[in-house]
Amino acid sequence: MMAFFYCLLAVFEQINAQTNTSTIVEGVNVIEQPLGLPKTDxxxxxxxxxxxxxxxxxxxxxxxxxxxxxxxxxxxxxxxxxxxxxxxxxxxxxxxxxxxxxxxxxxxxxxxxGVGDGQGGPTYPAPGSQHFAGSGALGQIIKDHYPERDQVDVPRNTKIVVSFRRPILASSTIMDTNGNGIFGDCLTSAVNFSWSDETICDRIRTNDGKIAKSGSEQGMLNDKYINIKQTDTGTSIVGGAVLAPVTKENNVEGVYTLIIVPLTDLSKTSGGYLGNSVSKLGYTVHLGSEIRLDDALNSHPRAFDSSNLGNNYYEWNFKTDTSLDINPPTVKSVYPLANSVAPKNSIIQINFSEPMDPTGIQGGFASGTQEYYLQNGFIYLKTTNTSAPLGSFKLTNGYRTLEFASSVECSEKNACGNPMYCLPVCDLSGTCPKVLVSTGKANKYESVEADSYSLMLKTAQTFGLASFESKPFTGIADLAGNALDGDADDAVDIATSTTPVFDNQLAPDNYFWKFMIKDKMDLASPYMTKLTPGPDAGNVVPNQELSMNFTKPMRTDSMYNIKLEEYAHSGPQSAIPVCYVPRVYVYTDWTYTKIQHCDFLFASRYDYLPIVPSEVEDVNFNCYYPGLGPDKLDLKSATKDSTVCNGSSNCCDVSTTTPGKGDLCCNGSSKNDAGQTFNSSTCRSYINSY
Incomplete structure (x- = not known):
């Protein structure tokens, strides 16, 4: 039996995940899967x-x-x-x-x-006191990866991507086989480009440094570094070409993401494909103990610390389909919306239909002759009287969402006292146009300065008009190498490459849109309207959905700050933390977030504590504060959903310590309609009046 407790936090510092002490577990769960033993209790x-x-x-x-x-x-x-x-x-x-x-x-x-629910419902799996060995790093040092854990019908021509929360030492797991002094790159100018050619693309490190020269040389990869092997036989693939782009997170530059092209047939320029066309095959990706962090001050420690994670490695399984992915990716939604006027404390968000290749779509803008362009990338920006925004693009949310966040702090902080970041508006010489925008009150408008932003995503070049199969490093593509279908018509359209970009290349299959950024800020905090399961829910199944709804479009990368902690009522605490990763679905005026997780445990009663901290932010950097959300279980839906918060009966205490903000009312604002600053009394009166 399990119970759920929710912590909806309004804090002003980073919340650290629980550190579990490694224990000797009397049982067989940790060794049952490697030995092929049954796990029936x-x-x-x-x-x-x-x-x-x-x-x-x-x-x-x-x-x-x-x-x-x-x-x-x-x-x-x-x-x-x-x-x-x-x-x-x-x-x-x-x-x-x-x-x-x-x-x-x-x-x-x-x-x-805890063997069954006693009501003719689902029978629980064998009770256990440990999570599957090697899973604990997801949600800790492992931020995300593709394919996902236990994913089925994965296209055979997929790349494998792994993202870390801290920068890794690329040389600890990559060999510089092309000899250019960079660990994790390809010579993109090569005349006859081939993923299989180790003199063009760097390779996954092997135990003795040897490189497979033909498809008959198997087993070069090993579990010390990165291994990709068939789950049933343990046979490793021939090798893997590796890209390790350098990006910046939290003002720390380094290698956070590895992009691996599995090599199964060195006679082909594509490197071959996983699986086969007859039967579906299972694969295991093993990230080994010799992967090091890029932390010279601490002698480059191992990425996987068994004292915190229960194991000194991370691994997961997936199963391939029998076919290749030949369907192109499309853009599902953007923020700011096309032809809209957005506040200057906005991010730029692009949601794709499927996981995308991070190559060439992460980083910051540089100035060109007539537009701004992503350095070493395929995104272009044009404004009227505004300089290139400082900041960077980051691919997140299972590699489906691309977000640009400014690195320039706004004049005001958010409700938690943390910085908000603003895009520039008319900071160059010239006349800044004014637009009429709503004040948020009925039939009331104001005139504010605003500048236009035009963005273009450049699709990859295809080999022809017959398919979306693209040439590497020529533009935006998915993880199977299919070029972006900018107009979503499922037909290859080839736009010209003639410059200037915004005079000639605004055509399919490039994707482009225009919006305006106003010299005003959005200061309304998001809050939660629904939790699944509800607070204090009990007797939930191991694969219970864990999700939440927010009242505004949210910044997907901030959702990785959500934590999931596990506590045992009796018996030993699991040495392996429960694994989890967020998946975010952003709509025009709300957001659905699902936390994918490893199965909850049933060996004894466990409590699970999802923590939604104030580092969770909307697309305007407004923090989740106050911790406003549902407070009790909806009896009509048993353990599945919580009641929808009505804004008055579940109001958090206001704070007088937020720098420069005074008391914060539960509507997410520090002032009432008349512009008067709230205190505890007037805040309550204001809420009760609605």
Whole structure:
């Protein structure tokens, strides 16, 4: 049995995940999967035996009743035979009552032991006190990866991507086989480009530094570094070409993401594909103990610390489909919306239809002759009277969402006292146009300065008009190498490459849109309207959905600040933390966030504490503060959903310590409609008036 508690925090510092102490676990969960042992608990076996025995007795009882009825019906008035039939029926009925009582008692005991829900619902898997070995790093040092854990029907021509929360030492897991002094790159200017050619693309490090020269040389990869192997046989693929782009996170520059092209056939320029066209194959990706962090001050420690993660490695499984991905990616939504006017404390957000290749779409802008362009990338920006915004693009949310966040602090801070970041507006010489925008009040508008922003995403070059298969390093593509379908018409359109970009290249299959940034800020905080499961929910299933709804479009990268902690009521704490990763779906005026997680444990009662901190922010850097959200379980939906917050009955305490903001009312504002600063009393009155 498990219970959920929610911590909806309004804090002004980073929340650290719980550090688990490694313990010696008396059990077999950690070794059962590597050894191929069954993981059926002894209680489950006993339950099944009792159920089978009671079922057999029930069948016998039913047969006896039928037999007694047969004797009675064929008695032909014989009193002796009728009396014998009555005795059979009475004894069989008593036996049936005893069997049913025994079954009810057994079912009750099973439910108390956590073997089943006792209500004819799903039967829980074998109780355990450990998560699957090697899973604990996801949600800790591992930020995200593709393919996802246990994903099925993965296209055979996919790349494998892994993102870390801290920069890694590229040389610890990559060999500079092209000899240019950079660990994790390809010579993109090569005349005959081939992923298979180690003199063009760097490779995954091997134990002895040897490189496979043909498809017959198997087993070069090993578990010390990065291994990609068939799950059933343990046979490693030939190798992997690796890209390790340098990006900046939290003002720290380094290698956060590895992009791996699996090599299975060195005779092909594509490097071959995973799996085959006949049957679906399972693969395991193993990130080993020799992967190091780029932290010279601490002697480049290992990325995977077993004292915190339970293991000194991370691994996951996925299964390929029998076909290739030939479908192009499209843009599903953008923020700011096309032709809209957005506040200057906005991010730029692009949501794609599928995971994208990070190559050439992360980083910051540089100035060109007539536009700004992404350094070493494929994104272009043009403004009227505004300089190139400082900041960077980051691919996040399972590699489906691209977000640009400015690095220039605004004049005001958010409700938590943390910096907000603003895009420039008319900071160059010239006349800045004014636009009429709503004040947020009924039929009230104001005139503010605003400048136009035009963005273009350059699609990759295809080999022809017949398919979206693209040439590497020529533009934006998905992880299977399909070029972006800018107009989503499922037809290859080739735009010119003639400069200037914004005079000539605004054509399919490039994607482009225009919006305006106004010299005003959005200061309204987001809050939560729904939780699944609700607070204090109990008896949830191991794969229970964990999700939440927010009232505004949210910054997807901030969702990685959500934590999921696990506590055991009795018995040892799991040495391996529960793994988790967010998946975010952003809509025009709200956001749905689902936390994908490893199965919850059932060996004894466990409590799970999802923590939604104030570092969770909307697309305007407004923090999740106050910690406003549902506060009780919706009995109508049992353990599944919480009640929707109505804004008044679940109001958090206001704060007088927020720098420069004074008391903060539960509507996310520090002032009322008249512009007067709230205090605790007037805040409550304001909320109760609605």
């Amino acid at each position: 002894i209680r489950v076996i006993a339950a099944r035996i009792i159920q089978i025995a009671l079922s057999l007795l029930g069948i016998i009882t039913v047969v006896l009743i039928m037999y007694g009825g047969f004797i009675w019906m064929t008695a032909g008035g014989n009193d002796e035979q009728i009396g014998r039939a009555k005795k059979i029926l009475v004894n069989a009925t008593i036996g049936l009552a005893i069997i049913l009582s025994a079954y009810a008692i057994t079912l009750f005991i099973f439910r108390m032991l």
